[in-house]
Amino acid sequence: MAPLRFSANVSWLFPELASLSARLRAAGSSGFQAAEIGWPYAEPPEALARAAREAGLQLVLINTPPGDREKGEMGLGAVPGRQAAFREGLEQAVLYAKALGCPRIHLMAGRVPQGADRAAVRGEMETVFLENLRHAAGVLAQWPRSGGPDRPCPLLSLCFWCCPWSHGPRPGLSPAAAILQKAGSPNLQLQMLLEEEGYKGFVGCEYQPQGDTVEGLSWLRSYWDKRGHPRAGH
Secondary structure, three states: OOOOEEEEEOOOOOOOOOOHHHHHHHHHHOOOOEEEEOOOOOOOHHHHHHHHHHHOOEEEEEEOOOOOHHHOOOOOOOOOOOHHHHHHHHHHHHHHHHHHOOOEEEOOOOOOOOOOOHHHHHHHHHHHHHHHHHHHHHHHOOOOOOOOOOOOOOEOOEEEEEOOOOOOOOOOOOOOEEEEEEOOOOOHHHHHHHHHOOOOOEEEEOOOOOOOHHHHOHHHHHHHHHHOOOOOOO
């Protein structure tokens, strides 16, 4: 049974370090071989790519821009009236993904607009999201599906955000899952499920550390001691 592959989401981990480049270097020093950057847009992509390369990290995921976070936006993919901003953000994400050699872009659906009734806008938001997904698929389809080992091309793929469950039937995994986002404290139950299901993608560590990040990664060091450390790219 192959060990799971974990990626460090440096937009969440290592908050004690100010820059994303410094966080990437810390992730590499902590044993990670892959990393995600939720929102890389505050720093030049060339600097981030250099930091990842020096740290021995493969960048596996970035998000599209969140929109206006002061207004509560957290993604624009399904937000009515924000289609133009979503498409502009997608173009920016594509540029970053290509510069970073990152093969995946998370198209963030977003939240119900402030002041709107969830039930009332659900249908419209679904329509907008499908419209934007079709647009994104058209943009991404212009690239070859493989740019070679040194220059992977971004792909449109599924990203699942998961939390531990405490009761009820154990969930299964979609065969279309390209990456899982692990929120909250690590959970042995989830690790066992992923291994039993033969999950081959990355498990993104996306949570707010309680204290020093490196000290809090003792769960991961213990996992590697028991299961072995996966080779990069496998």
